Amino acid sequence: MADEAFEIVVATHHAEIHRYLVRVTRRPGDADDLSQETFIRAFRAHSALPAGSNVRAWLFTIATNLCRNYWRSESRRRRAYEAAGETAAHHEEAEGEGAMVMEQASEEIGRIVAALPLRQRLAFTLRKVHEFEYEAIGRSLDCSPDTARAHVFQALRKIRRGLDAPAGARTESKR
């Protein structure tokens, strides 16, 4: 693939990869760094990519691997939980504006997703936000499609429980 073709790769996929990384890191600054790193790595490697490869899935695999390395750093994990906490606090302030129920639920889901174990979070985001097949998710996460699916379902269970429980807990704490 020539360098000109790589410009098209950036133009086509950068925004989506960035969105993915914002969701899984919960920190736009880190997502900026990781999205840059994803494409820098892709640039170094793209000439070795066989013709006809699924470039989008390949980029997501690079981004996913970077996330997994990134998450090995304990301090980052802590910062991300703090970021999740800030979002939750923001959520409480916004509560009561009735028309925003869906948006609040989305915020809540974001908070729950941020607290998921990494592989569940990555699998959930790849499947539910970026609509990858389980085979592709398995390839990104080095696991079988069935395991990828189990991660997603586990995430959905936690989201369901999370949407029930904290709402009640919050109501109590407010009264």
Place this chain on the structure above:
Amino acid sequence: MTREPRSCREIEPDLIAVATAEAPPAAARRVESHVAECASCRSELTQYQTVDGLVTAYRDTRASEADPTLARAQLESRLADLRSRIVRYGVFDSPLGPIAIGVSEHGVSMVEYVRPAERTGGGLARRAGGEAVEDPRRTEGLYRDLADYLDGRRTRLDWPLDLRRTRSDFQRRVLEATARLPYGAVTSYAGIAREIGAPRATRAVAQALRHNPLPIVVPCHRVIGSSGDLTGYAGTRIGLKRDLLAVEGVHTMPGRGDYHIERRAVYYKYLDGAEYCLPTCGGILEKPLGDFTVFGSRDRAEAVGLQPCTDCRPDLHPLPV
């Protein structure tokens, strides 16, 4: 067909699959028959369907939350920097042994004879400078040109060159003057020194060509010692210089540890003259080689637009082939 409801625990994954519209038909049927009889799983299914709807909302509402514009701009500038430094290279089995060819966005930036032990490993990549990436596909077209050249099927390598790896302005001038030497023509280090306006810098010219980053393409094999000896090539691989000259029709004789041009067996162009002469013309053999460019054949001399000398008439009395 058995309609026995599975346990609630067993049916749960199927339930999620149905709620998220991923269930295969068999699982969908299992869920259907189970929830028909199990109120709690029915409510469970409804809840998962609600969750699925909210997840879809999550997917859509947060999509524009973070602006990628800045990250994109930073990426573009890093890529531009990387592009200017990256060297894509391949190693090819040439008739002269393994040869690495590297190309940057500015042009060919590396041609290197590779020792077999060096084919893999970082040394080659380091010497390629900048960011080296092995990419034979990017360079195989160049190698085909080179193979044609070494086979005598092509007399020019019209490649854009990237001379940023030159060590100094002086070396650059030496390389550029050497690159202008025509196919099949030979001059001496002194000749190049004179050409670049530094007639006393013969040794420095030799030194600059010793570190030629683009051998063959910048034909330093066409530059020899004033004695007619080939004097050095690619370290101690003087045989390569002999072979490259032979491809171009310039034949050499073996001597003591070196090869030399037989001064009586070549045609001569004096300085910037427009004619070519026989070695017997006007005391040529007593003059220093640095004053001449020599050619192995009349064809090569005439290919660069030279006329036969009207005194010695090399067209009427050509050298024996």
